[in-house]
Amino acid sequence: MKSLITAIVLFFCFSLHTFAQKSILWYTNPAEEWEEALPVGNGRLGAMVFGKTSMERIQLNEDSMWPGSVDDWGIAEGRRKDLEQVRNYLLAGDNSKADSLWVAAFSRKAITRSHQTLGDLWLDFEFDEITDYKRSLNLHEALATSSFLSEGHLVSQEVIASHPDDAIIIRLYTDHPKGFVGKIRLSRPEDEGFATAESKSIDSQTLEMAGMVTQRKGQIDSKPFPILNGVKFRTILIAESPDNEIGTGFDFLELNGAKEILLKLVTSTSYYNKNFESGAERSIELIKGKSWNDLVKSHVEDYQSYFDRMHLSLGNPSINEIPTDVRIKNVQSGQSDLYLEKLLFDYGRYLLISSSRPGSNPANLQGIWNKDINAPWNADYHLNINLQMNYWPADVTNLGKLNQPLFDFLDGVIYRGQEVAQKNFDMRGSFLPHATDLWQVPFMRAATAYWGGWIGAGGWMARHYWDHYLFTNDSRFLADRAFPAIAEVAAFYSDWLVEYPGENTLVSAPSTSPENQFFNEKGESVATTMGAAMDQQIIADVFTSFLEAAKILGSESRLRDKIEDQLEKLRPGVQIAEDGRILEWDKPYEETEKGHRHMSHLYAFHPGNAITTSETPEAFAAVRKTLEFRLANGGAGTGWSRAWLINFSARLLDGEMAHEHIQKLITNSLYPNLFDGHPPFQIDGNFGYTAGVAEMLIQSHEPGILRLLPALPKAWKNGEVKGIKARGNHEIDMKWENGQLSFLSILPGESQTLTIFYNDSETTIMLKKGERFGFEFDN
Numbered sequence: 001m002k003s004l005i006t007a008i009v010l011f012f013c014f015s016l017h018t019f020a021q022k023s024i025l026w027y028t029n030p031a032e033e034w035e036e037a038l039p040v041g042n043g044r045l046g047a048m049v050f051g052k053t054s055m056e057r058i059q060l061n062e063d064s065m066w067p068g069s070v071d072d073w074g075i076a077e078g079r080r081k082d083l084e085q086v087r088n089y090l091l092a093g094d095n096s097k098a099d100s101l102w103v104a105a106f107s108r109k110a111i112t113r114s115h116q117t118l119g120d121l122w123l124d125f126e127f128d129e130i131t132d133y134k135r136s137l138n139l140h141e142a143l144a145t146s147s148f149l150s151e152g153h154l155v156s157q158e159v160i161a162s163h164p165d166d167a168i169i170i171r172l173y174t175d176h177p178k179g180f181v182g183k184i185r186l187s188r189p190e191d192e193g194f195a196t197a198e199s200k201s202i203d204s205q206t207l208e209m210a211g212m213v214t215q216r217k218g219q220i221d222s223k224p225f226p227i228l229n230g231v232k233f234r235t236i237l238i239a240e241s242p243d244n245e246i247g248t249g250f251d252f253l254e255l256n257g258a259k260e261i262l263l264k265l266v267t268s269t270s271y272y273n274k275n276f277e278s279g280a281e282r283s284i285e286l287i288k289g290k291s292w293n294d295l296v297k298s299h300v301e302d303y304q305s306y307f308d309r310m311h312l313s314l315g316n317p318s319i320n321e322i323p324t325d326v327r328i329k330n331v332q333s334g335q336s337d338l339y340l341e342k343l344l345f346d347y348g349r350y351l352l353i354s355s356s357r358p359g360s361n362p363a364n365l366q367g368i369w370n371k372d373i374n375a376p377w378n379a380d381y382h383l384n385i386n387l388q389m390n391y392w393p394a395d396v397t398n399l400g401k402l403n404q405p406l407f408d409f410l411d412g413v414i415y416r417g418q419e420v421a422q423k424n425f426d427m428r429g430s431f432l433p434h435a436t437d438l439w440q441v442p443f444m445r446a447a448t449a450y451w452g453g454w455i456g457a458g459g460w461m462a463r464h465y466w467d468h469y470l471f472t473n474d475s476r477f478l479a480d481r482a483f484p485a486i487a488e489v490a491a492f493y494s495d496w497l498v499e500y501p502g503e504n505t506l507v508s509a510p511s512t513s514p515e516n517q518f519f520n521e522k523g524e525s526v527a528t529t530m531g532a533a534m535d536q537q538i539i540a541d542v543f544t545s546f547l548e549a550a551k552i553l554g555s556e557s558r559l560r561d562k563i564e565d566q567l568e569k570l571r572p573g574v575q576i577a578e579d580g581r582i583l584e585w586d587k588p589y590e591e592t593e594k595g596h597r598h599m600s601h602l603y604a605f606h607p608g609n610a611i612t613t614s615e616t617p618e619a620f621a622a623v624r625k626t627l628e629f630r631l632a633n634g635g636a637g638t639g640w641s642r643a644w645l646i647n648f649s650a651r652l653l654d655g656e657m658a659h660e661h662i663q664k665l666i667t668n669s670l671y672p673n674l675f676d677g678h679p680p681f682q683i684d685g686n687f688g689y690t691a692g693v694a695e696m697l698i699q700s701h702e703p704g705i706l707r708l709l710p711a712l713p714k715a716w717k718n719g720e721v722k723g724i725k726a727r728g729n730h731e732i733d734m735k736w737e738n739g740q741l742s743f744l745s746i747l748p749g750e751s752q753t754l755t756i757f758y759n760d761s762e763t764t765i766m767l768k769k770g771e772r773f774g775f776e777f778d779n
Helices: 080-091 095-106 276-287 292-307 324-332 338-355 386-390 392-396 400-424 457-472 475-496 533-553 558-569 617-632 639-651 655-668 684-697
Strands: 004-008 024-027 038-041 045-049 056-062 119-125 130-138 143-150 153-162 167-174 180-187 197-203 206-212 232-240 246-248 253-258 260-269 311-313 705-708 719-726 730-737 740-747 752-758 761-767 773-777
Touching (some): 024 324, 024 338, 038 130, 038 143, 038 338, 045 153, 056 167, 056 260, 080 095, 153 292, 167 276, 167 292, 180 197, 180 206, 180 232, 206 276, 232 276, 253 260, 260 276, 292 338, 311 338, 324 655, 338 655, 338 684, 386 392, 386 457, 386 639, 386 684, 392 400, 392 684, 400 457, 457 475, 457 533, 475 533, 475 558, 533 558, 617 639, 639 655, 639 684, 684 719
Parallel strands (some): 705 752
Antiparallel strands (some): 004 773, 024 130, 038 045, 045 056, 143 153, 167 260, 180 253, 197 206, 206 232, 232 260, 246 253, 311 719, 719 730, 730 740, 740 773, 752 761
């Protein structure tokens, strides 16, 4: 490597003075809309803090607040003979009939069964002559605060969602002579006019709210299906004050001049605990009498054990003296804001820590933050990019442990998906649908073939198991969790494949490209074909990882032999059209939506790794043309789609392109609280952004290769990163000045021969497990 001075450093301290600069969202007005409120969460419990000066609203969430049960609905009635008829229609060129039968036989059509809000905590107090208002969210401490002066006296509120104490804690303080005067209430929205919870006071310091989740607007098979049962819950709130100025009413607590109040809220549900009523009581008893300082201390220590594993600085931007909503407006007017770009990166890590912890459910379409009874897209788990994107940043930003809820959840879906594979298709392995929910239902749910008639979900989720192994080199995880999951999906695909007409190749059929359609030879707008690009790419990816895992584990089987043969015969999923683009389907059909938000036919490029600049230069160039075509026709209209483009641009080694999409995401797709907008709010774009920034700084998807600052934009002239992870279980620190790498340090998790690429140079090094290597660059 040119201009490289190397030194092996066994004990090395990397001082990063700019990390003292805090990542804080802040505002000079209370939140009026939900998308302005600030989120806190402990993985399971969450809250949106408005910071109002009167009638404060803290909207509450819990991740298992779902209607129904695992036994509500069975799988569709289709059988193998129906599948064969769908395939016959495709062979005859009758895609429209194939679309119709595919859905009629194998889908439960449109489903409404939604994650729901837990309710609201209302703090009904008023102060006069408000000045000096400020509210903030400190990402280093996971602490939401608001403060103002009333007639010159301080009024403040601090909120945390503590994982160690499994509670939401609120501290109210004022030095105003009248103190806090007003009421504290708990409530939950009605379900189509019907009460969903009952709130009451238990004693002078305790409120409770108990109920059951229902969904009277539920539907199955695109028909109304009121859901009148669901998860049961009990929420308990206690108010502690040294002033003892708290009274009670039937369903409220009354504040009578207290100057300091500590509110502690816990929730227990029947999903996690069949004895949830007593479970809530035990939870509240454990934190009674604990001081604010003790609660905050354990909360911050726990949170920072995750957040502080990695740090990023983009130069030395100005002090954080501009409110966050103003920063967004400044970018919308054409300015660049390095602090906001770094803040948004940290925010993605903050949101993942706050919505996905071992023992919780995985982050859904809205993480855990949802104000509705009938949420957009059910706030469920979409497996055709959204759930995957939620976890893209986990391993690379040193939050690998937060994958556990994802794998726990997927293990259940894969187990249940065996029934679909066996009964619907008479095949081995497991089928995963494009969307599911808390109950891990495995059946296809789509009113139309293009919307959800897709078989690739299992393969895409299998990549997460494999990638986590690559990042950790955890052989036990590979043997006990990853390989069994990958094997189930691979077995299904092995039985699913059929011969492509006129060729001695194997394809997926019926096959679709998520949520997109094309015009067939008859001019019809259709979805199904034989061997759409994404299916072919995903199946190749699953087969490859299955064979590599089997080799590592020494697993011999007939399935392994069969898949080795099938992989050689698999029709290529990457085909380049005459115009230089990668085909989305098996033939150069015209898209019905040329600027579609999904770019599914680029799966092999990202998040896959079959297309690289070194191994497949022609396909690598075709990726750019494919993206240019999508964008020229209005693509990337959603926040998550724009976030995917940041990742694509980074893989293209194009820092300026990546930064352009960062600017556009901030300009077009952020709410004032930095939530990503589809619109409406979907959290995947936040996570996709964070993953994309990491991809701009480091890439390790090519076996044995590490790319340093592969897509560094000119705007990021100076910066440093500490604790970013590379596949191979390597932890990396870097610093760059004037656009040039000045320092590199690698802490290897495994011994490995690694080729490092930086700019136009490359060098091969030998890493020894546990021995830190330091490199200084003479620029």
